[in-house]
Amino acid sequence: MTYCCGILVRDGLVMVADTRTNAGLDNISTFRKLHVFEEPGRHVMGLATAGNLSISQAVISTLQEGLDNPETGEKDTLTGCTSMFRATQLVGRAVRHVYHLYGEGLKEADVRFDVSFLFGGQVNGGRLRLFMIYAAGNFIECTSDTPFLQIGEHKYGKPVLDRSITYNTDLYDALKSGLISMDSTMRSNLGVGMPLDVLIARRDASEAELNYRVEPGEPYFHDLRERWSAALRAAHNSIPRPPYGPSR
């Protein structure tokens, strides 16, 4: 399983991803799912993956090697793209490339071609954007109405984001919300686990302000989990009991 969220606020982009993978319940490992492509001053891009690990890794490797461009005879690479839109289309093309290679074999093995991505960043002084890319290579873009996107095990952590994130949320408050959302998910689904990878790209900085791994036992995140639990208990206790019933 996997949980990744991307949050796009006025001040910038936050991406948070877990690192747990499992092939069945009895084969659990740690793999990085948040990949950062950066050339400070020119571009910063974060690509978070969910779904079948062999597919997502093949997509990442394909992007790293570049895709053949039959028109130019050259290789198209993420770092050669002149806009986030073109870079997102290139990720979609890489997904379809991998599908053409392995889709049929996976179908024969009764394995679904299951993969999805969050892809955010800024290129060449263009707009800071965040996309979700599907297994068909198509994609949607995050807008200020709902300034976050999620892939993987998204439900447990969605109420936290629904309530706390607006487009005007401070960048590090957005990171805090992403971490709380991740905490809720990890508590309810053992398939999502530490360590966590975090990327922050401040709008128009064209570089990663933060590219950080939150390890198990890291003091701030440990404290966040404890405080959030305590605050929820207090919130719960502060609400009166229902007045319904015969003797109430």
Added chain:
Amino acid sequence: MTYCCGILVRDGLVMVADTRTNAGLDNISTFRKLHVFEEPGRHVMGLATAGNLSISQAVISTLQEGLDNPETGEKDTLTGCTSMFRATQLVGRAVRHVYHLYGEGLKEADVRFDVSFLFGGQVNGGRLRLFMIYAAGNFIECTSDTPFLQIGEHKYGKPVLDRSITYNTDLYDALKSGLISMDSTMRSNLGVGMPLDVLIARRDASEAELNYRVEPGEPYFHDLRERWSAALRAAHNSIPRPPYGPSR
């Protein structure tokens, strides 16, 4: 869609169910999903349903009419059962009966035989028990280690229950948690909606202490939603921002 939860604590049983049904996104209706069978002093049973409405309604009607018992030549009914275990087995038999009637036709129409139930109560001075019954007629029982069960859209509302419910939770605090869990679910999934039906059966009372419908705009529930939102905002604000990053 549907969300129902059942909570079994030391003092008794709480069941909460929404009433929204949808056939596609463009056909939304209100149907009762929490059915109460009661003969005060002898038994009280609550049966909450999720899944295909035609299937769950057929199961309820079958239980109301009784199932043929080839050995006795009589009709087996819920109210004739001498224990919760037997009553739960009877619900399972009713599910299989309905499957034999409609399963093949549904398969031909490419409709999954999708139904599940929460079934709780107390019969004849026996133990107060809570079960989850699957489409195959099999079932699991709620125990004090994890004193709640959910059917339908269960993920959004699970973190709240995970954090707040233990076997020693007060009966009306458990109801409060169930209502908060329902609130979280309704915020994230439009397929779950008001009004809500609530059943409380105090242990060894052998009758419903509360059999209540929470209508939209009902003052306590409205207040609970407002307070919970405000408390979550306050909880969120009380946690310091992450200290990560170059300048922090």
